[in-house]
Amino acid sequence: MPLEPKLSHTAAIILQAIHAGHVYGYSVMEMSGLPSGTVYPALRRLERDGLIRSQWESDAVAGSELRPARKYYKLTRSGNITLDASQQRYPLLTKMFPSPEAEKA
C-alpha cells in the first residue's frame, strides 16, 4: 500500500532541485549542498511515496559517451502537486533552484 507523502524541508528542497533539472543523485547533492547520506535515502523515500520515479539511462547513450549509465529521477503528478504546495510554503525554494519555466521567462 503506498504511503501518504510526509514532506520535510529537506524533501521539499530535493523535489525543487529535481524540478529545476538536477535529475540525478550527485547533481542534487551538488546543487543543494546536502550530504550523500541525506540525499539518497530521501530520494528513495520520495520514490516510495510516489512523488518521484526513477529510470536508468540506456547503456547505449552512456556507452557512446564512455561513462556509466545514470539513474535519472522525474517528478510524478502527485510530486508536482506536492511541490506546488511546498513552493507556497517556502517561497525561497524557487529562488534557490529556479524552475526551467522561470528561467525561460
Place this chain on the structure above:
Amino acid sequence: MTLHRAMIRMAAWLVPVTGRAAWLDEWQSELWYVRDGATGFCLGAFRDALWVRRNRESFRPGLFRIVSPWRCLAALTLLAAIGIFFAFHLPLPRSVLLPSPLPHADRLAVISDITVEQYRRLSLEAAFYRTIHTPVATTALATANLAEVLGVAPSEAALRDLPGHVRAWRLQDESLAPGTKGFAVVLLRRPELQRHWTLTLNGERFACSSLGHDRFLPGFVLVGLLSVLIVAMTTPLNLGEYPSSHSWQRWGFLVAKIVLVQIVACCGSLDLASISQPGFQPHGLLIGLILCTRWALADQRQRCPDCLRLLSTPTRIGGASHVFLAWYGTEFICLQGHGLLYVPEIPTSSYSTQRWQSLDDSWSTLFAK
C-alpha cells in the same frame, strides 16, 4: 578510487540481498561522477544502505521502538506484570519482597550436616530434623520442639525457608540413632546480620545460615539514589525546549514510564539473580535501573509533545564544517503533523538543546490524517 569502491562494497553488505546488485550499480555509477570529497560521499553510502535495510517490506521495528504511547505503556505494564508474577513465585525474590512468617527470623539459624551428638551438646535452644529421601518426595522427621524454636505453629509458609527441599514434615520425639546427621534450627541470643557465618560453640565450629530475610527496601532506596546520581552524571537530564501546552501529559507519561521501568528493573534483577546467583544482587539492580532510566529519558526525547507518538523520518541537515554559519543537526517530524523537532549535533550557545517547532492547521495539507 579503489578504496572508495571498497567502501561502497562494504556498505552493500548492509543492503538486503534482493536489492543489493541494483543498489551497488547505482552507487558505483554515481561515484564515477564525483570530482572531490569522494570519501565523504562514500560514507553516505552506509546511511543509505541502512535506510534501505530498515525500510524493506519485511522489516519490523525493534521491541524498544513502540510508536504509540498507549502501546508503550501497555508493553511496559505487561513486562512489569511478568516480573512481579515471577518475583512472587520464585523462592529468592519472594523471600526478599515478602516479610518472613517467622516472628524472630533474624535470630534463627540453621546448622547443616550436624550429628545428633553435636546437636545434643548445643547450649542454645535448638530443634533437630533429618530428611528422608524417597522416590516420590523428600520428607522430614523433626523433634517436637521445632514449633517452640520457630516461635510459630508449623505451617507451609513457616517451614518453607528451612533447607532440605522438604515436602512433608512429621514432628515426633523419635529415638535418634547415634551418628544420625541432619539439620539443627537454633535460636540465637542476638540477631545475626550476616547471611552465612561460622558459629563456635563449646569449641566446635559450625557453618550457619540465617533464616532472616534480606532487607530489600533500604538496599533498593540506596541503589535507586545511586542510579539517579550515575544517570545524572552520564546523560543530560534536559529533555529539550517544548511549548508549555500539554506539559502535564508529557510529564505524566514520563513519570508512568519511569515507575514501570523501575518495577521491571527491580523484579527482573531479582528474577535473574534467583537463577544465576543466590541472594540479592545490588549491582544487577543498579545496572538495570541505570539502563531502564536512560531508555525512558531517550524515548521521551524522541516523542511528539502533542500526541506522544515517536517522531519519524530523521534527516541530517548541514555539515560539521558549516557549524558557524548554519544550523547543523538532525530534524525529526511528527507523522500526525504536529511539528518538527530539531536536534543539534553539537550544542552551541544559541542552540544548546533540542527544540520543538509546532505546526498549525495550515500545514495539514502536507500530512496524512
